[in-house]
Amino acid sequence: VDSLGSEVDAKVADDIAEDDLLGGLEIESTDEVEIPDRLVDQVIGQDHARDIILKAAKQRRHVMMIGSPGTGKSMLAKAMSQLLPKEDLQDVLVYHNPDDGNEPKVRTVPAGKGEQIIEAHKEEARKRNQMRSFLMWVIIAIVVGYALLLAGRPLLGILAAGVIYLAFRYGSRGTDAMIPNLLVNNSDVTSAPFEDATGAHAGALLGDVRHDPFQSGGMETPSHDRVEPGAIHKANKGVLFVDEINTLDIRSQQKLMTAIQEGEFSITGQSERSSGAMVHTEPVPTDFVMVAAGNLDAMENMHPALRSRIKGYGYEVYMDDTIDDTPEMRRKYARFVAQEVEKDGRLPHFTDTAVEEVILEAQRRAMRKDHLTLKLRDLGGLVRVAGDIARAEDAENTTRDHVLQAKQRSRSIEQQIADDYIERRKDYDLTVSAGDVVGRVNGLAVMGEDSGIVMPVMAEVAPSQGPGKVIATGKLQDIAEEAVQNVSAIIKKFSDEDISEKDIHIQYVQAYEGVQGDSASVTMATAVISALENIPIDQSIAMTGSLSVRGDVLPVGGVTHKIEAAAKAGVETVIIPKANEQDVMIEEEYEEMVEIIPVSHISEVLEVALTGESEKDSLINRLKDITGHALDRKVGG
Ligand code: ADP
Numbered sequence: 001v002d003s004l005g006s007e008v009d010a011k012v013a014d015d016i017a018e019d020d021l022l023g024g025l026e027i028e029s030t031d032e033v034e035i036p037d038r039l040v041d042q043v044i045g046q047d048h049a050r051d052i053i054l055k056a057a058k059q060r061r062h063v064m065m066i067g068s069p070g071t072g073k074s075m076l077a078k079a080m081s082q083l084l085p086k087e088d089l090q091d092v093l094v095y096h097n098p099d100d101g102n103e104p105k106v107r108t109v110p111a112g113k114g115e116q117i118i119e120a121h122k123e124e125a126r127k128r129n130q131m132r133s134f135l136m137w138v139i140i141a142i143v144v145g146y147a148l149l150l151a152g153r154p155l156l157g158i159l160a161a162g163v164i165y166l167a168f169r170y171g172s173r174g175t176d177a178m179i180p181n182l183l184v185n186n187s188d189v190t191s192a193p194f195e196d197a198t199g200a201h202a203g204a205l206l207g208d209v210r211h212d213p214f215q216s217g218g219m220e221t222p223s224h225d226r227v228e229p230g231a232i233h234k235a236n237k238g239v240l241f242v243d244e245i246n247t248l249d250i251r252s253q254q255k256l257m258t259a260i261q262e263g264e265f266s267i268t269g270q271s272e273r274s275s276g277a278m279v280h281t282e283p284v285p286t287d288f289v290m291v292a293a294g295n296l297d298a299m300e301n302m303h304p305a306l307r308s309r310i311k312g313y314g315y316e317v318y319m320d321d322t323i324d325d326t327p328e329m330r331r332k333y334a335r336f337v338a339q340e341v342e343k344d345g346r347l348p349h350f351t352d353t354a355v356e357e358v359i360l361e362a363q364r365r366a367m368r369k370d371h372l373t374l375k376l377r378d379l380g381g382l383v384r385v386a387g388d389i390a391r392a393e394d395a396e397n398t399t400r401d402h403v404l405q406a407k408q409r410s411r412s413i414e415q416q417i418a419d420d421y422i423e424r425r426k427d428y429d430l431t432v433s434a435g436d437v438v439g440r441v442n443g444l445a446v447m448g449e450d451s452g453i454v455m456p457v458m459a460e461v462a463p464s465q466g467p468g469k470v471i472a473t474g475k476l477q478d479i480a481e482e483a484v485q486n487v488s489a490i491i492k493k494f495s496d497e498d499i500s501e502k503d504i505h506i507q508y509v510q511a512y513e514g515v516q517g518d519s520a521s522v523t524m525a526t527a528v529i530s531a532l533e534n535i536p537i538d539q540s541i542a543m544t545g546s547l548s549v550r551g552d553v554l555p556v557g558g559v560t561h562k563i564e565a566a567a568k569a570g571v572e573t574v575i576i577p578k579a580n581e582q583d584v585m586i587e588e589e590y591e592e593m594v595e596i597i598p599v600s601h602i603s604e605v606l607e608v609a610l611t612g613e614s615e616k617d618s619l620i621n622r623l624k625d626i627t628g629h630a631l632d633r634k635v636g637g
Contacts, residue, residue: 021356022334023327029397030338031349040079042339043072044332045323045374050076052315057083062260062290062310064245066299067319070377074196077241077291081194084289086111088237089192092184092284093117094224104181104224106282111186121179136168183229183284184236193238195288197231199247206230206255207267207284209276223279227267232259235288245292246301253303259286260309290314322371325363329372333359336376340383341398347387353400358383360585361407364560365450369582385410418451418565433570435539436611439531442542443508443523444566444574446558452565454542455508457520459527464503472506480506483521486547487528487602504528521547522575526605535615542566543575543605551602555579560586567593575605 027033036042043050049065049072056063057080065073091114095105109117140161147157186193197205207230214220231240242248248256259265264283269276292302292310299307310316323329334355341347350358361382365373373379386406390398411419433442439459447453472480484506488499506524522545530537544562546554559580566574567590576584578598599605603620610616 020327021330021359022352023330025331025334025352027334027352027355029349029351030334030341030355033335033338035335035339035342038079039075039082042335043075043079044336044376045320045329046072046076049073049317049319052317053077053080054083056080056289056315060084060289062292062314064299064307064310064314064316065291065293065319066296066316067293068295068321068375070375071319071321072374072376073291073293073319074198074241074243077196077239077293078194080289080291081239082191084192084238086189086191089186089189090184090237090285091115091182091186092229092233092236094181094183094227094281094284096178096180096222096224101223102279104227104279104281106183106284107180108285111189114182114185115187118180118182125179132168136164140164181225181227183227184234191238193235193288194241195231195235195238196241196243197235198241198243200231200242202249202252202255203228203270204231205248205252206259206265206270207233209267209269209274209279209281211269211271211274211276224281226276227279227281229284230265230267232256232265232286232288233267233284236285237287238289239291240288241291241293243293244298245294245306246298250303253306256290257303257306257309260288260290263287320374322366322368323374325366325370325372330359333362333372336379337383340380341387344384344387346391347384348390348395348398350383350386350398350403351400354386354398354403357400357403357407358386360587361403364585367557367583382406382410412450415447415451418447418453433540433572436536437539438534438536439527440539441523441527441530441537441609442539442566442569442571443520444542444544444562445520446561450558450561452558452561452563454565454569454571455520457523457527458507459524459531460505460507461499461528461531462503462505464501468500468502468504470504470506472508480524483524483547484528486521486549487525487551489549499532502532504531521545522553522577522602522605525602526609529606529619530610533615533619535610535612535619537609538573538611540572541575541609542569542571542573543609545575545577545599545605547602553577553599553601553605555583559583563594563596564590573597573608575599575608 025033040050040053052063053076055061063077063080065076067073089111090108091111093107093109093114095107097103097105143160143164144157147153147160151157202208208228209223210221210226210228212221212223212226242256245253255265262283263286265286266283267279267281269279271277290310292306294302337350337355337358341349358379359372362372362379365375365379367373382403386403387398389405389409390402393402395402439461441457441459443455443457445453445455470481470484484499484504492499506527523543525547526537526543529535542562544556544559546556548554555577559576560583563574563576563584563586567586571594573595575597576599578600581598584596597604597608599608606616607620610619
């Protein structure tokens with residue numbers, strides 16, 4: 001099955017496949033999905049970066065890739081090395097220099113020749129040694145024969161034989177020194193080299209000369225034999241990839257720049273105290289294409305000259321975090337699952353419904369309407385965990401159930417803390433999800449990037465001695481003040497209570513370290529209004545939303561995670577901003593558990609959350625009067 005089909009097929013498929021998670025792809029398992037040969041064709045999304053890599057490979061230009069981890073930067077760099085011509089590859093040999101032992105000579109030959117040269121040298125040395133030992137035994141035979149038969153002094157004969165033996169042994173040492181050191185060997189490679197020098201120390205990046213503990217007296221290793229190549233030398237005619245480029249120390253960045261500029265770089269010992277530091281080879285070729293990568297602040301901290309070097313002689317490209325969720329893309333994500341399975345080599349292929357579940361996760365992780373996440377390293381992690389679970393069960397295929405288990409298992413640290421926290425709170429019964437209480441609202445917040453949590457807010461209003469204050473616990477002071485300010489404009493108009501003469505206390509019940517509170521203003525406003533008017537709030541409801549001065553409910557982040565957290569905590573109804581309606585992508589198991597009510601104005605929130613019919617009705621009628629037409633649609637009926 002050609003998973004991507006022809007363009008016409010794809011168009012037809014797209015029309016019927018809008019709702020199909022696999023984008024119209026009909027497979028039983030990912031085993032049937034064809035994977036392109038070239039790595040560059042396996043890259044999903046990142047069209048801009050792909051185009052640049054193709055172009056840069058042709059023109060041998062440097063590339064700088066900026067973007068989130070796990071979006072395919074090193075994959076593209078590797079793909080680039082496969083696009084470079086193999087014919088140009090070279091072997092590099094280091095020879096003993098008879099004039100100056102500390103300045104070994106460097107020779108470059110076409111790839112494959114290096115091994116032949118070494119072989120020839122060894123063969124020659126072998127022959128020479130054979131010749132020598134033949135000669136040695138002949139001389140020994142003559143001397144011993146002479147001593148025994150003619151001189152009649154056997155002891156002297158044996159002694160003389162020993163001396164001759166040692167002399168030959170010692171003398172032949174020099175011939176080994178003549179065999180060159182094959183520094184870079186490209187004889188068996190299938191494509192131009194790809195060298196990943198991320199986090200490399202100076203020696204690994206720039207080459208090194210090993211220390212020689214003997215240094216003289218016939219025991220020493222000749223200096224040319226102690227020379228070791230760096231990544232810049234091994235990457236010759238290929239790609240040198242450096243991720244997190246800004247973490248490379250400045251000296252190394254400077255030397256890297258020299259290597260790029262000169263196209264060659266001598267190797268010397270990197271540690272000053274070692275005898276290797278005395279050795280300095282002739283220049284070794286470093287004619288590589290550099291692919292530097294990092295996140296946004298990598299650019300700020302990287303050596304400006306190095307950056308301008310890359311910029312002046314190459315391209316800069318920004319990596320995408322998400323991509324439009326289209327049927328074609330979904331088919332590619334199915335191929336992504338197949339790629340990851342093939343790459344691992346041991347995982348059972350995924351069934352169609354298992355792939356659907358991965359694509360659902362890609363939607364959820366995009367955190368953006370109608371998009372799929374391109375943080376594919378992490379998504380690949382999910383694929384591997386699911387596959388491992390299937391493999392442990394000896395299953396023939398990885399199924400939807402395995403993927404669901406994997407999601408459970410591959411929770412982030414924040415998620416694990418949040419779940420643990422929810423568990424503990426259940427023990428203490430802190431989350432109230434039944435009954436009516438004045439001034440208490442189940443708010444919803446996000447922990448880390450992807451964990452929702454129920455965070456009850458309590459408000460109390462008391463007459464103030466001086467001018468009224470808003471008093472909140474912890475870091476939430478600013479948010480609390482802003483929320484109260486926003487509601488106060490509305491409250492002033494319908495309430496007889498003058499809140500400027502009151503202290504409003506707002507408390508988060510067990511606020512938790514690491515919780516983001518920016519989306520809590522609707523929650524706080526509701527709690528304050530309830531406390532002020534003494535109208536109870538239905539505790540089976542949780543809510544999230546940001547509030548404008550006019551009482552509009554504005555969109556917030558993380559609604560999916562928040563709704564799931566509410567469902568887990570036993571909440572029955574969740575109020576969310578209407579503008580967030582399309583961001584809701586909760587897992588099936590939760591759909592049955594909660595009712596979701598999208599709202600666009602605070603009066604709608606109160607309509608749903610407040611209990612005690614008569615007071616509530618009068619309050620909402622007053623609110624409606626004030627805020628006018630904005631409410632007519634929803635509240636009137
Ligand atoms: P980065 O260098 O941006 O941190 P990598 O290229 O190392 O990310 O990505 C790690 C792995 O994730 C890749 O080997 C590949 O399996 C998968 N991956 C990441 N991005 C993509 C992509 N755009 N298309 C296909 N696979 C990807």
